[in-house]
Structure formats: C-alpha cells, structure tokens
Amino acid sequence: MKFKYFFVLIQSFLCFVLNAQELDKEVLMHVDGDPVYVSEFMTVYNKNLNLVQDESQKNVDEYLKLFTNYKLKIKEAKTQGLDKKPAYKNELSSYRKELAKNFMTDNTVTEALVEEAYNRISNEVKAQHILVLLSENASPADTLAAYQKISKLRDATLTEGFENVMNHQADGKTIIAEQLGWFTGFKMVYAFENAAYNTAVGETSQPFRTRFGYHIVNVQDKRKSRGECTVAHIMILKKEEANAEDLETRIEDIYKKIKQGEDFEALAKQFSEDKSSASKGGLLPPFSGGQLSTPTFEDVAFGLKEIGAVSKPFKTQYGWHIIKLYNKKPLEDFKDIKAKLVNKVQHDERSTRIDQALYDNLKTTYNVSDKEPNLDYFASILNADYYISKWKLPLDFDGGKTLFTIGDRAFTYLDFGYFIMKNQRRVSRDTSFKTIISKKYNDFLNASLVAYHEANLENENQDFANIINEYREGLLLFDLMETTIWNTAKTDSLAIEKFYELNKENYVFPERIDAVVASSAKEKTLKKVSKLLAKNKALEVIKNTVNTKDAVEVVFTSGIMDAQHQMLPKSFQFKKGISKIFKHHDAFEVVQVKAVLPETQKTLAESKGAVISDYQKDKEDKWVKALANKYKVVINKVVFDKVKSQIESNK
Numbered sequence: 001m002k003f004k005y006f007f008v009l010i011q012s013f014l015c016f017v018l019n020a021q022e023l024d025k026e027v028l029m030h031v032d033g034d035p036v037y038v039s040e041f042m043t044v045y046n047k048n049l050n051l052v053q054d055e056s057q058k059n060v061d062e063y064l065k066l067f068t069n070y071k072l073k074i075k076e077a078k079t080q081g082l083d084k085k086p087a088y089k090n091e092l093s094s095y096r097k098e099l100a101k102n103f104m105t106d107n108t109v110t111e112a113l114v115e116e117a118y119n120r121i122s123n124e125v126k127a128q129h130i131l132v133l134l135s136e137n138a139s140p141a142d143t144l145a146a147y148q149k150i151s152k153l154r155d156a157t158l159t160e161g162f163e164n165v166m167n168h169q170a171d172g173k174t175i176i177a178e179q180l181g182w183f184t185g186f187k188m189v190y191a192f193e194n195a196a197y198n199t200a201v202g203e204t205s206q207p208f209r210t211r212f213g214y215h216i217v218n219v220q221d222k223r224k225s226r227g228e229c230t231v232a233h234i235m236i237l238k239k240e241e242a243n244a245e246d247l248e249t250r251i252e253d254i255y256k257k258i259k260q261g262e263d264f265e266a267l268a269k270q271f272s273e274d275k276s277s278a279s280k281g282g283l284l285p286p287f288s289g290g291q292l293s294t295p296t297f298e299d300v301a302f303g304l305k306e307i308g309a310v311s312k313p314f315k316t317q318y319g320w321h322i323i324k325l326y327n328k329k330p331l332e333d334f335k336d337i338k339a340k341l342v343n344k345v346q347h348d349e350r351s352t353r354i355d356q357a358l359y360d361n362l363k364t365t366y367n368v369s370d371k372e373p374n375l376d377y378f379a380s381i382l383n384a385d386y387y388i389s390k391w392k393l394p395l396d397f398d399g400g401k402t403l404f405t406i407g408d409r410a411f412t413y414l415d416f417g418y419f420i421m422k423n424q425r426r427v428s429r430d431t432s433f434k435t436i437i438s439k440k441y442n443d444f445l446n447a448s449l450v451a452y453h454e455a456n457l458e459n460e461n462q463d464f465a466n467i468i469n470e471y472r473e474g475l476l477l478f479d480l481m482e483t484t485i486w487n488t489a490k491t492d493s494l495a496i497e498k499f500y501e502l503n504k505e506n507y508v509f510p511e512r513i514d515a516v517v518a519s520s521a522k523e524k525t526l527k528k529v530s531k532l533l534a535k536n537k538a539l540e541v542i543k544n545t546v547n548t549k550d551a552v553e554v555v556f557t558s559g560i561m562d563a564q565h566q567m568l569p570k571s572f573q574f575k576k577g578i579s580k581i582f583k584h585h586d587a588f589e590v591v592q593v594k595a596v597l598p599e600t601q602k603t604l605a606e607s608k609g610a611v612i613s614d615y616q617k618d619k620e621d622k623w624v625k626a627l628a629n630k631y632k633v634v635i636n637k638v639v640f641d642k643v644k645s646q647i648e649s650n651k
Helices: 002-024 038-048 060-079 086-104 107-121 140-160 162-169 190-197 244-259 264-271 295-303 334-346 351-365 376-381 384-388 413-422 433-455 462-491 493-502 523-534 539-546 608-630 637-650
Strands: 027-031 034-037 123-133 175-183 208-210 213-224 228-237 314-316 319-329 402-406 409-412 512-520 555-562 582-584 587-597 633-635
Touching (some): 002 637, 027 637, 034 038, 060 462, 060 633, 060 637, 086 351, 107 123, 107 334, 107 351, 123 140, 140 162, 140 213, 162 175, 190 208, 190 213, 228 264, 228 295, 244 264, 244 555, 264 587, 295 314, 295 319, 402 413, 402 433, 409 433, 462 608, 512 523, 539 555
Antiparallel strands (some): 027 633, 123 175, 123 213, 208 213, 228 319, 402 409, 512 555, 512 587, 582 587
16 A cells, blocks of 8 residues: 555656656747747746845746846847857857866866875975976977976085075076975966975975976975864054054054953954954954965964964054964865865866866767878978968868768868968977877867867756856846946946936935044943043043053044944944943943034045946846837746746745
8 A cells, every 4th residue: 555655656756847847848938039948047046046135036926027137138138249249259168168178077087186186285295496497389409408407406406405506506587496385285286286295305306397397396394284274363454554553552452451351252343453354253264274365374373272262463464463263173074175176176287187088088989090190291281381370271282081070070181271270389490290280180189079079068968058058148248238337337427427416315424423432341441531531631641541551451442433333332322422331342332422423415426436336227227128118028927827836836
C-alpha cells in the first residue's frame, strides 16, 4: 500500500516538472512583435529575487512591470543600432571567450592546479630577486645574452652573497633588484611563484624567464599562512589642515581611556572617524595577510596574541589607529574555498595549462589530427614584409584547398592565410619562415577549435545561453542609459537648473547646532565640566582642569552637527545652552549648544549631486512612458497567470 502512494507521489512530481518545462517555452509577451519567453522572465526573476531590497519588487505583478520596462529599453537599444557598434561586439566577444572557459575546461588539469594553488596560499614566502630585463619578442641573440648575464649574476651570488650582488650589480635600468617581503600564492606571476615555492630557504633558484625577462630568486624564509584576522579599530583620520601633534594627542587621550577600563566599542562609536565602522563599535570585516593596502596595520593586527587584546596607538598613511583583536582563524578548509580558487585559477596565468588541455580534448572530440600538415606552401609565400608587419597575401594565392575539418565546417587555405595576415607580430629576422608558419598554424587550429565549439555552446548548454543573453542585454542597457539619461543629465545644465527651481523644497539643510559635546565614563566628571562650560571656560582650560597626565577623564567634540550626528542621541532637543547630563553610547555626555542653526535652503551648487540624481530619475520615468507609447506591448494573460501560479506553489 505504501508503494502505491509512493508511485502516485512520483507521478505527481514528474507531471509538475514536465508542466514547468513546457511553460518555459511559452511566450509571455510580445514587445513590438518580438516574442519574450517565460524562461527568460523566470530566469531573471529568480536570480534577482534575493537581491531586491524593495519588498514590492518581489510581487510578481510589480516585477512584471519592471521586466516590461527593461525589455522596452532593450528594444530601443536595438532600434538605435547599439548592438551593431564595434565596441559592443568586441566586448561581448571577449566576454564569451572568458565565460566559455568555464564550460569547456579540462577538470582534471583544473583540479590539479587548484590543489597546488591551495598549497601555495597555505604558505607564505619571503624573498628577494634580481631581474635582467628582456622583451618578450627579443631576438635569439638578445635572449642568449640575457640568459648568460643572469647566469653570471647567479654564480656571483654564490660566492659574494645575494644582497651584495643586488647592491653592487643592479643599475635600475637593465638589471633590477628588489626586496619583495612576504607573499603568497597569486601575488606574483605564475613562473615566479613556481620558482619561489620550489626553492628551499637560503637557496637561490636557477635562472627562469617571465614576460619581464630572466630572474633569479633567493628565498629568505617560509612560514605557514597567518590565516584570517578580525579586529575593531578606532581611527583618527589624517587631515591636511590638522596639526600632527593634535591628532597624536587625541588618539593618546582615547588610548588612556581604554587603559582606564572604558569600553572600546563605546569609544569607537563616539570618536572613531572611520564612518563605515564607527557605528559598529569599530568592527572591520575579516582580512588575510596581504589583503589590506597597509602592511603596518596587518602586522599590528596579526601581532596581537590574545582575543580582546588592544594595541598601542600607531600610525599609517591614513592616520592614527588603535585596534582590538576579536578573532583569529586559520586558512579556510580546501572544500570551503575551492570555488574561489577555481575562479582565480581560470583567470590566472595558470589558465594557459587549462587552455592546452582544452585544445587536446577538442581535437579528440572533433577527430582532428595532432600531426601538422605540410605547410611548405605558406612558408614559401612569406617575405621580408612579414618582419615589419606589412605582409599581404599574394594576388595568385591558392586559397581553395581544405586545410582541416572541424565537425561540419571545412577550414581552408584562405582562412589560414587571412589569419596569418591579420595576426602579424614583429619578430626577429633570425626567425625562419617555417618556424613562424608552424606557430601560426598551431594558434589557428586552437583558435578554430575553440571558436567552433563556442559557437555551438548556446544550443548545447542552457545555462551558458542564459548568462550570455543577460550580459548581452546588460551591455546594451548600459550604453543606452549612458547616452540617453546619464550623459545628457550631466551636461544639460539649463534643464537641471529648471528642475532645481521647481523642486527647491526638497533640497534644504536640516536644523543644526553649533555645539561642544563633552564625553566621559563618569557622571561626576561631567557635572564639573558642565559648571565650567556654564562659566564659558575655554576647552583647553577645562581639559587641563579635569584631565591629568595619567588619566583622561573627558574628551570634547565640537563643530556643526545635525540630528544624525554620532555624538547626539536621537531624542536630543536643539536648544541653546547647556544640556542635562545624559547617557549615550555607554558613556555620559553633556552638550553645550552655542547656536541653533535653522533649516536653510541649499543652493544648486550645494545640492547638485542630489539634484542631478533626482533629475535623472524624473527624466528616465518620462522616457520609459514614451517608450511604452512607441512600442506596443502585448502580455499573454493566460500564460502570466500560469507563471504566477507556479511561483506561488514554490513559495
């Protein structure tokens, strides 16, 4: 009996799946006669469902309006011929090739490279190197000379010491020497990374070549990755107009308050000038070694040993910091970071190995021979013009013969001839025509294999087709919006001025105060401060009276503040005079309001960013309405009701 119900359930599920597949093929709407299928609507809806912040956009009816407007814009872009622009075609072609790699890679090779990459990022190398500069297209003679020079330099390092050779042989022009510090996987070009990781500590590598020339690398030390660190910080920004001593004094005052036992997070909320983290008690996103642009900050952070430890104030190029350690954890497990590594490997120099595996696989798939055909004819028609990239196919070129076949497509002598002509690169005159043709044939065959396979991907892989269509329309939409809305909105100064005049009430400074806020962990201290403020004592006098050399009891913040200022509670009443003492951000505060600045009208210059943004939105709304009148949209209500029903059943 149970099996009977089981099969009924399976049958129901299969019917649901088949019905959904059939629905995807139905036409949801026509835009100026062009069909738009349910599959496209569902793909976009499901992808964006978790990204939209406005809950109304998750409503299917509301989303249909957005989708319709989107398709109207795409129709207009095609009407304007934006899809025919060379720049658009080139960018789309480039993206297709990059995306296709994800669908045509050799998984075995990729897996090996990903595992190697994980091992590399699990360890860090400290190294120094010497480079003999050499062009990628250098002649054999120049290449040999550069190799001999780097070999002699390596021999010299073995007897004189690496650093001694660096200091005395490098000229900064043809011979470069650098202390590289610590680095990990993906931080150097792949050939350099290989040499560094495969050389033992204290040893110097054999000469190796990168696109920059010939190197030798001396490995000074190796260590396990420092993993990931999470900290909070209090930051006093470096300011051009500020006295350096004032900034240092302020950070030292805050540090003394921490040492006195005051809460780090509360102080960060009050005084940190890093707006992105102050409201969170100074908390920063986790980071790993080499991720930040401030090595000093990283070194201090990783140098903290115990959770909860607080650093002394220190300076970076951005200002002064105090940091508190929240968490330290080792590098993520391989399974957790694998997807990120696959993406990095496919976009790194390692990809050349993946590419070669792809070429080999496609040769097998399409039964294309690895054996090079007789190419003597092509070598015979080259001449000296090729060395200066001015060679052309001869008038009597015999292009009708088939060179090779891929699937149902024959590639002819003419195809290869044009490839040679279009892909001329300056090469040394010492390079023989036979060598040039052999390399060009290999490049042509590989490019043809990939192009043929890629051309059929949209028919063979629906995921690939969806992504390509999304990118294709995204490029069109960007170009259309840039030319129709964004650029004109920035340059249409008269229209912007008119829009501002019609909507001036939207651009005002809110009510503000010119105030001094005194903050302390002790209410008793602020009572004393309040009395001194009432007597109009200068802030320096009050600080010297209340604070001591060893204890900072109060910190002042002064300036023009609106109701959203971090030092003011939401309920604070704007009233001239000295406020009552109140608790805010886990500390006590008292505010001296010197003046209440009423709401005032912003000038166009003061509100130009907001005005332009609003003007663009208004212009776009009117433009979309015009498009709706220009292109007839017919929605298949029966099909749309089915779509709604399917979406509701999946919730």
